Amino acid sequence: MESLDVFRFNNRENLLILGVMGGIASGKTTVTNEFAKYGAHVINADLVVREILQEKNTQQQIGETFPHIFPNANFDKKLLAQHVFSSRDNLKKLESILHPLVRLRIKNMLEDIASKGKEKVVVETGPDLKLEDKDAKLAFVDTHMKVHHEKTVVIIDAPLLWENGLHQGVDTLIFIDTPIELRRKRAETNRGWNNDELDRREKFQSDLLVKKQNSNYVIENENQQKMEQQVKDIWLQLPR
Template sequence: MANTHPWVLGLTGGIGSGKSSASKFFAELGIEVIDADLVARQVVEPGSPALNAIVKRHGESILDTNGALDRSKLREIVFSDNSEKLWLNNLLHPLIRTEMLDQLARAQSPYVILEAPLLFENGLEKYCQRTLLIDVQLELQLTRTCERDKLTLDAARAIVAAQMSRSNKVKKADDIISNSGTLAALKSKVQGYHYSYLKRVKLHSCADKQQ
C-alpha cells in the first residue's frame, strides 16, 4: 500500500541567517511552506478556544485594542513565572502540533516545507524526511540582525545565545546552505537543492509503490 503522507523538508536557521529568504525562493519554485511561527499565531486568533482559555486565566487585559492577544504582555507573564510558562506550553503545543500536521498533510506540492527557527529545539525534525539548515557565520548573523531589526549588538547577541548553538545545528542538519553571499547566490543554491529533493521524492514514491 502506498504511503499517503507528504515528503517533508524541515527548513531552519538562526535569526539573521536568511531562512525566510530561502523559504521564499522555495515557494517561488512551487513548493508549499508551512510556517511554524504562523501556525502558532493562528491557534490564538480572536475567537479561538486557546485565546478564550488564556483570557479566562489572565483576564481581558491580556488583549490589545483589537481583541487580539497582546503577545508582549503574555511574554512578560511567562518569563517571570515558570508555572505560567508550563501552563501555556501545555495549552498551545498540542494545538500547534495538530494544526501544523494537518496543514502538512493537506499540501499538494511535490514535497512540503516545514519552516521553523526552533526545528531542532522543539524536536520537529521527527516529522521531516530531511532537514536543511541555512547557516551563516556569527559575525554576519549579528550584523544582519542589528540592521534588519534595528537592535543593539548586545540585544542581537542575547537572541542568538538563546537559540541552539550553530555547531549543534550543523551536526543535526542533513543538508547545509552557507549563506554568506548574495541573495542571487542563495537562490541558486536553493534551486540546486530543490532538484535534488525532487529526485528523492521520486525515489521515495517508487519505493512506497513497491511495498
C-alpha cells in the first residue's frame, strides 16, 4: 500500500486530520493527549506497532528474518531494538515487515472514524474549564456553544509520519519543538533510556528542521502550561 492510499477511504471529507511531528521525547504523545481533551480522536502509531509486535504471526516473521538474533525463536523486544538501532539494514528489514501492517491499521482506524459521520466538536473559549471531567465539559459546552468544528478531528501521532510520506495526506501539520537537552533528560528520567539511546535512534529519522519548516504550526513544549495554551489556540484556529 502506498502512503497516500492510507487516506483513500469512504467519507474522507468527514475528517480534519492533524499530523504531529517532532524529535524523540519532544512530547508528541503528551501534546496529542491535550488535543484529545478537546474531542480529537487519537491514532498513536507507536501503540499500533506495540499491538502488532504482540501478535504471534509477526513475532514468527521477525524471528525468521533475524535468525541470528532469535536462535531459540524467543521474541525479545529489547534485543530487537538493540539490533535494529545499530544497523540500518536490520532496521529496514524490520520496517518492511511492520510498516505495511501499520499503514493498513491506520487506514482502517481512519475509515472507521469517518464512517460515523461528521462529529460536531464544540470547544469552550472560557479560561478555566477542567476538561478532564467529561460531564462538566458537556454541561459547559451546552451553555457556551461558541466555537465548533464541522468535521471530526483526528490527530495522528506517528514518529515516522514524514519519513513514510504520510504527511502528504494530512490536512494540518504540527511540529513539537523541544530543546535536545530537555528531550534527552526526559527520555532518561521517564523511560530509563541511557544517555545515548535517543541520539542512536534519532540518527534514523529525518532532519528536524525540515519537518519544522514544513509544518503549519509549531508548539514549544518546554513548559506544560504554555504548551496547553498553544494547543488551545491552535484548536480554536483550526479550519471548520
